Structure formats: C-alpha cells, structure tokens
Amino acid sequence: MTTIIEILTHTPVWVFPVIAAVLWLGSRSLRERTMSLGLLVVLPLVILMLSVGSSVGTAANPLAALTGWVVSAALGGAIGWAASRAPRSIDLATGRLVVPGSVLPLLVCIAIVALRYYFGYLYGRYPALLADGDYALALIVGNAILGGVMLGRVGRYGASYWRARSG
Numbered sequence: 001m002t003t004i005i006e007i008l009t010h011t012p013v014w015v016f017p018v019i020a021a022v023l024w025l026g027s028r029s030l031r032e033r034t035m036s037l038g039l040l041v042v043l044p045l046v047i048l049m050l051s052v053g054s055s056v057g058t059a060a061n062p063l064a065a066l067t068g069w070v071v072s073a074a075l076g077g078a079i080g081w082a083a084s085r086a087p088r089s090i091d092l093a094t095g096r097l098v099v100p101g102s103v104l105p106l107l108v109c110i111a112i113v114a115l116r117y118y119f120g121y122l123y124g125r126y127p128a129l130l131a132d133g134d135y136a137l138a139l140i141v142g143n144a145i146l147g148g149v150m151l152g153r154v155g156r157y158g159a160s161y162w163r164a165r166s167g
Contacts, residue, residue: 007121019113026109031101032088037154037161040099044150047112048073051143054116058136065140072141076148077155080104084153090164097157104153108146115142 025043051073055065083104087097119139122129129135 010124011117015117019117022109022113023106026106029099029102029105032098033101034096034098036094036096037158038095040097040154040157043105044147044154047108047143047150048147050112051140051147054143055136055140058133058140059131060133060136060140064133064137068137068141069144072144073148073151076145076150077152078148079145080149080152080154081156082152083149084156086160087157090161092165095161097161099157102153105150108149112143112146115139115146 051069055069058065060068084102085100087099089098091097116139119135122135
C-alpha cells in the first residue's frame with residue numbers, strides 16, 4: 001500500500017483532472033446519442049495524434065516505430081470496426097447519426113489512462129528506460145492499437161453514412 005501512496009503522491013496534480021476528463025468522455029458513449037459524423041471523429045483523431053506525439057523523439061528505432069505504429073493502428077481499426085454496430089439511424093438532411101450506446105470507448109479510455117500512467121511511472125521510477133527502444137516501441141504500439149480501435153469504430157459509422165448517401 002505504501003508504494004501505491006508513493007506513486008499517487010508523486011503524480012502531478014494536473015494529471016487527475018485529465019484522467020477524469022478522459023473517463024468522462026468515454027462514459028458519454030455508454031448511452032445512445034445523436035451526433036454529427038464530424039464530431040464523432042474528434043476523439044479518435046485526438047487519440048491517434050497523441051499516439052503519434054508519443055512516438056516522436058523516443059529511443060525506438062524510427063523504422064520499427066513507424067512500422068509498429070501503422071500495423072498496430074490498422075489492427076486496432078479492424079478490431080474497432082468488428083466490435084461496433086451500425087448507427088441506428090442516419091438523418092441525411094442534417095448529417096447526424098443515432099449511435100448506439102457502447103462500452104468500447106470507455107474501455108479504450110481506461111486502457112489509455114492505464115497505459116500512459118504505467119509508462120509514466122516506469123519512466124519516472126527507472127529513468128534509464130527512456131533510452132530503451134523496446135519500452136518506447138511497446139508504448140507506441142499500445143497507443144496506436146487503442147487509437148485504431150476508436151477510428152475503426154467511427155469508420156464503420158462513416159461507411160454507413162456514405163452508403164446511405166449514395167443509396
């Protein structure tokens with residue numbers, strides 16, 4: 001228990017509101033809601049941009065980082081597509097979709113918080129790991145998979161929307 005208290009007391013205060021905001025955003029997806037496709041794309045793009053940002057300037061081999069990121073994001077996209085359902089309805093006049101509730105975004109948000117917090121702890125506790133390309137690659141791959149899951153989910157909604165527009 002002492003270790004957990006030590007970890008929490010060494011966590012910067014600003015981290016806790018960020019964690020709360022991320023979890024709140026993920027929890028909003030638990031219920032059915034009506035949204036524009038453009039608004040649905042925001043969270044997945046933010047997650048992917050964060051994963052790209054955490055890839056830049058790491059100790060990972062650049063080719064391995066790029067390859068790992070692309071393959072992982074594609075794998076995550078396929079998972080997100082397969083794990084999501086089509087929108088309940090699409091209003092082509094307003095460009096809004098009725099999206100079914102899903103636990104997937106909340107789980108992804110929890111995984112992102114856990115992954116980033118864990119690696120933050122590791123890098124803070126063992127600074128030598130910052131120079132270890134394998135640890136950096138693991139963080140890159142994890143972030144890319146999670147971002148890909150969210151983008152794959154929204155991709156399915158987008159495909160349904162475009163199919164409805166052209167049909």
